[in-house]
Amino acid sequence: MSHVFPRSMKSSPPRAVRGEGCYLYDDTGKAYFDGSGGAAVSCLGHGDPDVIAAVQKQVQSLAFAHTGFFTSEPAEELADLLISKAPGDLDRVYLVSGGSEATEAAIKLARQYYIEIGQPQRRHVIARRQSYHGNTLGALAAGGNAWRRAQFAPLLIDVSHIAPCYEYVDRHDGESAYDYGQRAAQELEDEILRLGPDTVMAFMAEPVVGATMGAVPAVEGYYRRIREICDTYGVLLILDEVMCGMGRTGHLFACEADEIAPDILCIAKGLGAGYQPIGAMLCTRQIYEALENGSGFFQHGHTYLGHPVAAAAAAAVFKKLDSQNLVSRAAMMGEKLHTALVERFGQHPFIGDIRGRGMFQGLEIVADRETKTPFDPDRKVSARFKTAAFEAGLVCYPMAGTRDGKYGDHVLLAPPFIMEDEQVTEITDKLAQALATATG
Incomplete structure (x- = not known):
């Protein structure tokens, strides 16, 4: 048994x-x-022999060092590698152990960012129906899959959900793909205005929706409009590339196909390719400096942040993706x-x-x-x-x-x-x- x-x-x-x-x-x-x-x-x-060798080598020299006391060479190297290729102004890397940890950290960082810059009234998150952002309570609240949420609903924070960009089902007859995308994106602005523009802190979405819809990309122009709306109202754009990122869509970062960059980006899964459990949250210099010049402390953390062996494995994976x-x-x-x-x-x-x-x-x-x-x-x-x-x-x-x-x-x-x-x-x-x- x-x-x-x-x-x-x-x-x-x-x-x-x-x-x-x-x-x-x-x-x-x-x-x-x-x-x-x-x-x-x-x-x-x-x-894969190269990733296995990297794990073995790292275990022999340093298996664990708590980030409350130390950084490590593998963590520093991995962060440098990721930022060297990251889109937009992404500048800092917060290494975690998986996708749910990455999205949970993103939500909390968005909230703390607005507290640090003197806008504590910003508390609302907007996401999309039929999205999936993880299984911790914050991530599950952001996710828009009714079946996954149902029995835990009394425990979840209040998150608004707008329609996904789901061309196969939602585009009207006679409507161009572009016009449909603009109509779908408009739901974000409408929801921001309904909630109150100065109360919304973030919009979270998957560039290509994975588990809950089955590899659904947005139509051309949708995410450019989403980015414009977020910029207009001072809302942070959080992109969840946990499943679709790290080369999976034919782009190292999935958002590159949509010609935009987020304020916060979440990755996992392919980052470690299964050889070690690892994920990461990347944020812009602007967000990081708000905390650095304010409290100087992100009120969040897990025991295995920046785990040296996991970071070494991910660095080896990244190098293979890039060099080969x-x-x-x-x-x-x-x-x-x-x-x-x-x-x-x-x-x-x-x-x-x-x-x-x-x-x-x-x-x-x-x-x-x-x-x-x-x-x-x-x-x-x-x-x-x-x-x-x-x-x-x-x-x-x-x-x-x-x-x-x-x-x-x-x-x-x-x-x-x-x-x-x-x-x-x-x-x-x-x-x-x-x-x-x-x-x-």
Whole structure:
């Protein structure tokens, strides 16, 4: 009998014993293609010798030094690497242990920033419906997925949620993509005005929505308008790139495709590529200096901030992404994967939309392709798809509730950047097998 607290108490998962390249192996020897990188984590695949060597070397010299007393060389190096490539005026890096910690820190930093500059009335956060920003209470409050929030709602801070930029469902007939994006963005200004312009501290969004909607990018021009609105009303723009960042979309930072830069940026997952748990919150010089010239203290913290071994692993990952052109490879292989998905499923009666950027692709499953009607939630299409794909030897990321937290189903793909051409066919073959089972 296991004493591990599992994700699901209704089933016992197989025991993973090793990983090699794009594959994971269980204790029976069965191979699984890691088509979602776990949860968009394993961008370099499994068993990378350079990252492993960096971890081993760091453990031998310094495993841990609490940031209340010390900084460390790996933390300093990683921060320098990130800022050397970061968009806009991002200048400081706050190293944490994962995505929820990064988004939680971002919300608290936004609040403290306005206190430090003498605007304590700014307290409201605006986010989007069908977003996901993590599972700590602050991050969960910012997230807009009704199913994840429901049972914890009495514990959550009050966050306003506007519509996502969800072209497949929300763009009107006869409306251009650009005009739709401007209309969607206008909801932010409307909500700021409703709450009171001097009471809003931040708007938080994912450049490409991951877990809850399945690789949904914004239309061209949407984020430029969002940036304009934030600037007009003095609202901080927090971008959550925990899942879509670090090269996953074919850009090192996902917001580069939208030609904007945030005030605060959150990354994780691909930052450590699974070799160590790590995340980061990046902020602008302006925000940092407000605290530096004020209290001189960010009232926040965790024991494992700036962990030397995690930072060493992430620095090794970053160097590989940069020096081996793996970000451009993600763009190239992502285009091949997208083309193959369209060829295989573009006219499939149960696939309504195929979307994404780079190695971040999603398929929306529908009961009726013409009307875009989702399956009845009682059919549990996503759960059946996940089981069927796993039995076929494919790890992917199906989720229910794509439309509103209850209705809709999608499958998210986020394979390692090192994937080869022949594995594109392996993915589509196993997806087809799972789709037939899930919708049959």
